[in-house]
Amino acid sequence: MKNNKNLHITLISLIIGFMLAVQYNTMQNPQERDTRDIWEIRQALSEEKKRHSELLTSIQSLNEVVSKYEDAESSNPELVLQETITDLHRQIGLLPVTGPGLTLTIKPAQELIEYGYKIEAISPELLFRLVNDIYRNGGQYVEIGGQRLLHTSAIRDINSVTTINSVPISKADVEIKIIMPSEELAQKLYNYLLSSSLMDEFYIDNLELVVNDVESSIEIKNTATQITSSYLSEANKGD
Amino acid sequence: MWLPLLGLILGIALGLLTDIQIPAVYENYLSIAVLAALDTMFGGIRAKLQEVYDDKVFISGFFFNIALAAGLAFLGVHIGVDLYLAAIFAFGVRLFQNIAVIRRILLTKLDERKTKKQEK
Numbered sequence: 001m002k003n004n005k006n007l008h009i010t011l012i013s014l015i016i017g018f019m020l021a022v023q024y025n026t027m028q029n030p031q032e033r034d035t036r037d038i039w040e041i042r043q044a045l046s047e048e049k050k051r052h053s054e055l056l057t058s059i060q061s062l063n064e065v066v067s068k069y070e071d072a073e074s075s076n077p078e079l080v081l082q083e084t085i086t087d088l089h090r091q092i093g094l095l096p097v098t099g100p101g102l103t104l105t106i107k108p109a110q111e112l113i114e115y116g117y118k119i120e121a122i123s124p125e126l127l128f129r130l131v132n133d134i135y136r137n138g139g140q141y142v143e144i145g146g147q148r149l150l151h152t153s154a155i156r157d158i159n160s161v162t163t164i165n166s167v168p169i170s171k172a173d174v175e176i177k178i179i180m181p182s183e184e185l186a187q188k189l190y191n192y193l194l195s196s197s198l199m200d201e202f203y204i205d206n207l208e209l210v211v212n213d214v215e216s217s218i219e220i221k222n223t224a225t226q227i228t229s230s231y232l233s234e235a236n237k238g239d
Numbered sequence: 240m241w242l243p244l245l246g247l248i249l250g251i252a253l254g255l256l257t258d259i260q261i262p263a264v265y266e267n268y269l270s271i272a273v274l275a276a277l278d279t280m281f282g283g284i285r286a287k288l289q290e291v292y293d294d295k296v297f298i299s300g301f302f303f304n305i306a307l308a309a310g311l312a313f314l315g316v317h318i319g320v321d322l323y324l325a326a327i328f329a330f331g332v333r334l335f336q337n338i339a340v341i342r343r344i345l346l347t348k349l350d351e352r353k354t355k356k357q358e359k
Contacts, residue, residue, distance in 0.1 A: 004294070005292075005294050006242050006243070007242075008294055008297070008298055009242070009243045009246075009283065009297070010242045010243050010245070010246035011246065012246075012276075012279075012280070012283075012297075012298070012301050013243040013244070013246040013247040013250065013280065014246040014247065014249055014250040014253075015250060015276065016247060016250060016273075016276045016277065016280055017246065017247040017248065017249065017250020017251040017252075017253070017254065018250040018251070018253055018254045019250075019254070019269065019272060019273045019276055020250070020251060020254065020273055021250065021251045021252075021253070021254020021255045022254045022259050022260075022261060022269065023261075023269050023270060023273050024254070024255070025254065025255065025258060025259060025260055026260050026261045026266060026269070029260070
């Protein structure tokens with residue numbers, strides 16, 4: 001009889017424990033309901049599709065490099081390596097690049113000059129937005145006011161002067177060069193820039209953004225600074 | 240004495256590991272059922288300490304209280320009166336009373352033990 005009693009109590013405390021744990025679980029992670037409608041889901045899907053195709057493209061280009069390496073293994077591996085190095089140099093701005101693209105000009109709005117407005121420096125935030133929009137639309141190489149944008153470039157406001165790579169850019173008439181992978185994409189970017197709100201944003205700052213026509217060949221110079229690395233230097237013999 | 244505690248721990252572990260979740264609609268019922276279950280458990284402990292414990296009363300009380308609480312909540316939802324508040328109030332008060340009684344009994348037992356030791 002005593003045993004039976006204990007068993008009952010144990011059973012009931014087990015049920016209580018279970019209920020407590022379930023209640024705890026329910027309170028800790030409330031189920032999030034998916035309240036998106038079909039168009040929002042489609043939009044999310046299209047974003048993922050875009051990412052998918054981007055990844056496929058990069059896989060394709062890497063596969064090409066691999067097959068090149070494999071082909072050249074017997075004949076001339078140095079050539080392929082040289083090609084890769086050239087490509088990397090181009091990416092980090094050690095070599096000049098040419099390609100299809102377009103140029104933009106930022107200048108003070110004409111009618112505002114006539115009424116005697118003071119010309120202010122182009123704000124870094126505006127340039128961020130412009131550059132981000134360019135890259136989002138597939139821009140490969142960008143140069144602003146003669147300064148090439150690299151992965152390490154900084155667009156900053158130093159003592160109320162806008163600088164790129166720590167070099168001040170002019171207040172008026174800044175030229176932006178953009179190189180795109182193809183002329184078709186350049187046309188697309190051109191259309192995007194004309195239709196986007198960027199021009200209005202620049203006008204709020206009393207500036208005018210002029211989008212010039214697509215050109216088949218634009219040249220962007222290499223950066224003046226030579227990149228040196230102190231990590232991979234050869235050790236002297238006997239050290 | 241240790242077996243019920245083991246059961247409780249086992250139950251909690253089971254519930255946490257299975258990761259069961261109750262739909263938000265039934266959350267109210269579960270919370271009230273948990274309250275009823277806790278009340279019954281403390282009631283049982285009190286009865287045991289007062290030496291009036293009865294197996295039948297305990298088990299029937301457990302299931303009946305839970306069913307009644309859930310039923311009240313259900314009825315309340317359907318007639319638009321928050322009847323589950325009544326259950327929460329009743330069980331809450333009883334929970335406190337039971338725990339208070341348990342505390343007093345334990346205190347008197349402790350005192351008795353002390354006096355016995357002194358007599359020795």
